[in-house]
Amino acid sequence: MSITRRIFGGTALAAMMLAGGAAYADNHEPVRIALVVKALGIGFFEAAAEGAEEAAAELGNVEIIYTGPTSTTAEGQIEVINSLIAQGVDAIAVSANDPDALVPVLQRAMQRGITVISWDSGVAEEGRMLHLAPSSDALIGRTIIQLAADHLPDGGQVAVLSATATSTNQNTWIAEMNAVMGDYPDIEVVATVYGDDLADRSYREAVGLMQTYPDLDAIIAPTSVGIVAAAQAVVDQDMVGQVNVTGLGLPSEMAGAIESGASQSFAIWNPIDLGYAAAMLSYNLATEAATAEAGATIPMGRMGDLELDDSTTGAMANPFTYDASNIEQFREIF
Amino acid sequence: MSDTARHIPDRLQSPALKAFKSWETLLLAVAIAIFVTNSFLSPYFLNAWNLSDATFNFTEKAMIAFAMALLIIAGEIDLSVASIIALASTAMGAALQLDVGTWGLVAVGLGTGVLCGAFNGLMVTGLGLPSIVVTIGTMSLFRGISYIVLGDQGFRGYPSDFSFFGQGYVWWVISFEFVLFAGLAVLYYILLHRTNFGRAVYAIGNNPTGALFSGIRVARVKFILFLLTGLMAGVAAVCLTSRLGSTRPTIALGWELEVVTMVVLGGVNILGGSGSIPGVVIAAFVMGLVTFGLGLLNVPGIVMSIFIGCLLIGVIALPRLWTMWRA
Numbered sequence: 001m002s003i004t005r006r007i008f009g010g011t012a013l014a015a016m017m018l019a020g021g022a023a024y025a026d027n028h029e030p031v032r033i034a035l036v037v038k039a040l041g042i043g044f045f046e047a048a049a050e051g052a053e054e055a056a057a058e059l060g061n062v063e064i065i066y067t068g069p070t071s072t073t074a075e076g077q078i079e080v081i082n083s084l085i086a087q088g089v090d091a092i093a094v095s096a097n098d099p100d101a102l103v104p105v106l107q108r109a110m111q112r113g114i115t116v117i118s119w120d121s122g123v124a125e126e127g128r129m130l131h132l133a134p135s136s137d138a139l140i141g142r143t144i145i146q147l148a149a150d151h152l153p154d155g156g157q158v159a160v161l162s163a164t165a166t167s168t169n170q171n172t173w174i175a176e177m178n179a180v181m182g183d184y185p186d187i188e189v190v191a192t193v194y195g196d197d198l199a200d201r202s203y204r205e206a207v208g209l210m211q212t213y214p215d216l217d218a219i220i221a222p223t224s225v226g227i228v229a230a231a232q233a234v235v236d237q238d239m240v241g242q243v244n245v246t247g248l249g250l251p252s253e254m255a256g257a258i259e260s261g262a263s264q265s266f267a268i269w270n271p272i273d274l275g276y277a278a279a280m281l282s283y284n285l286a287t288e289a290a291t292a293e294a295g296a297t298i299p300m301g302r303m304g305d306l307e308l309d310d311s312t313t314g315a316m317a318n319p320f321t322y323d324a325s326n327i328e329q330f331r332e333i334f
Numbered sequence: 335m336s337d338t339a340r341h342i343p344d345r346l347q348s349p350a351l352k353a354f355k356s357w358e359t360l361l362l363a364v365a366i367a368i369f370v371t372n373s374f375l376s377p378y379f380l381n382a383w384n385l386s387d388a389t390f391n392f393t394e395k396a397m398i399a400f401a402m403a404l405l406i407i408a409g410e411i412d413l414s415v416a417s418i419i420a421l422a423s424t425a426m427g428a429a430l431q432l433d434v435g436t437w438g439l440v441a442v443g444l445g446t447g448v449l450c451g452a453f454n455g456l457m458v459t460g461l462g463l464p465s466i467v468v469t470i471g472t473m474s475l476f477r478g479i480s481y482i483v484l485g486d487q488g489f490r491g492y493p494s495d496f497s498f499f500g501q502g503y504v505w506w507v508i509s510f511e512f513v514l515f516a517g518l519a520v521l522y523y524i525l526l527h528r529t530n531f532g533r534a535v536y537a538i539g540n541n542p543t544g545a546l547f548s549g550i551r552v553a554r555v556k557f558i559l560f561l562l563t564g565l566m567a568g569v570a571a572v573c574l575t576s577r578l579g580s581t582r583p584t585i586a587l588g589w590e591l592e593v594v595t596m597v598v599l600g601g602v603n604i605l606g607g608s609g610s611i612p613g614v615v616i617a618a619f620v621m622g623l624v625t626f627g628l629g630l631l632n633v634p635g636i637v638m639s640i641f642i643g644c645l646l647i648g649v650i651a652l653p654r655l656w657t658m659w660r661a
């Protein structure tokens with residue numbers, strides 16, 4: 001696989017393009033960034049593409065190629081990435097269906113001078129230059145208690161409704177939340193219960209919480225199943241206005257709870273911001289304005305800077321807060 | 335009536351005319367049309383390395399399609415091939431954990447394929463069950479075992495020389511997979527079109543009872559065909575696992591339909607009895623060129639599926655419409 005042969009092939013190609021009177025002779029060739037998603041036709045990723053287009057408009061002279069397979073398979077993504085390598089795009093930003101299977105093809109892309117980053121769902125370290133995580137455990141832990149505190153100026157009692165007792169994600173977030181409880185002296189966490197990420201179980205646990213703690217002010221559910229069930233329990237128990245349900249949820253599932261008032265606000269990452277940040281990072285790496293290495297800080301436009309840790313992974317931001325002011329816009333998206 | 339002697343032809347059509355009007359010629363014309371169109375539509379298409387990359391879109395599926403073509407010509411089908419890939423790949427990953435070397439891994443992959451094929455073959459020929467029902471069952475069974483073994487985990491860390499099968503090049507842009515694909519195409523051509531075994535396959539597809547009474551061991555031929563299909567799925571599993579460098583239970587998900595599409599597009603009668611290996615080879619190129627060409631234009635995958643669907647129906651309907659129009 002010698003480089004000279006490739007260049008030779010490329011020269012023949014350039015000659016062909018000239019013969020065809022191509023428009024590629026333009027000196028101001030756009031920076032072409034491919035946003036490869038898990039599968040097309042998913043609202044979350046359509047919103048991310050919207051964010052990437054926003055970044056392109058801001059940067060100018062950037063072309064976004066939004067693409068992906070029809071089903072969430074690694075083989076489908078490899079075919080898509082093969083055709084992107086063939087087109088010689090400047091950058092590939094991928095949300096991977098498989099952290100390992102994409103490594104060989106992405107390594108080949110990097111060998112051919114293409115900037116490769118992963119976002120949302122990561123690729124193993126050797127297959128990309130950096131990974132953009134939507135948020136970090138510490139930021140999520142801080143956010144879920146802050147959401148409850150926002151509506152409790154005088155303090156009060158809160159309870160946590162989690163997934164299973166062995167859920168790694170939820171346990172980490174709750175531990176991070178407990179680590180910052182010192183900043184909220186008037187708020188007391190009275191109980192942590194587990195709904196096993198089952199709608200009916202979560203519902204019964206939420207009802208139980210309200211019966212056991214009549215003065216309960218808020219239920220924090222850091223799981224999309226639990227938060228919906230808890231909101232329903234609050235409505236059914238006629239506790240709207242007394243108990244505020246918050247945590248992590250999906251706008252499409254939580255729109256009803258915001259409308260009924262069972263939930264004042266909740267959080268989850270914002271796909272538009274994520275797509276925007278992925279495009280900004282790709283641009284900065286592809287134009288060599290920044291280098292991806294451990295400890296580096298890379299600008300991502302209006303989203304601030306991305307700080308890379310030892311595994312060249314960085315967290316974008318706090319989870320985005322959804323409330324009555326923006327739920328209508330996002331319920332259609334995901 | 336003139337007084338000259340009437341001439342009675344040996345054949346109704348000259349061999350050249352017959353070849354000209356054949357399915358393979360039609361397909362070849364379609365393939366060339368797609369190739370030329372792609373060259374005009376995308377400046378990136380006519381590049382040796384890019385075309386070489388494109389062959390990976392179809393080589394593994396085509397290897398299975400050769401064996402599947404024989405099976406379908408004999409009036410049977412195997413829908414479990416993609417699941418055999420998953421199980422064979424999982425078996426290779428498990429062997430890797432036991433520090434089995436590269437050639438051991440290949441043997442495990444091929445062996446698993448053959449065993450799965452033997453299981454399908456026994457159910458169909460031994461118990462006399464319909465192959466479509468048996469292989470829909472084993473489709474869930476084989477992949478189900480992979481899911482039980484792996485869950486949401488995966489095997490990785492295959493030895494570096496193992497990567498040759500799916501990522502290696504024999505000469506310049508000619509990949510090992512492409513050489514294997516071409517070699518298997520020749521072998522299957524000889525098997526189907528130049529041996530007694532191949533003639534038996536056609537006979538069984540046209541009339542199994544007649545074939546039986548003509549002294550053909552129908553069950554044995556069918557069993558061998560299932561073995562071959564399993565073996566080819568094992569070969570594809572080795573190549574694909576090597577290309578991905580890892581194993582997950584979702585590997586090759588949905589490939590059974592793409593393989594069957596390739597076979598049918600290649601002119602093999604889905605009801606059995608007719609078809610050819612050259613047709614399947616051209617169909618493999620057609621499907622590979624279409625997906626790669628549309629990919630270069632960044633056409634979304636769903637539009638690509640629609641295009642392949644229309645191509646399949648179009649190519650099948652065209653000869654029939656032609657005869658209706660002539661009549």
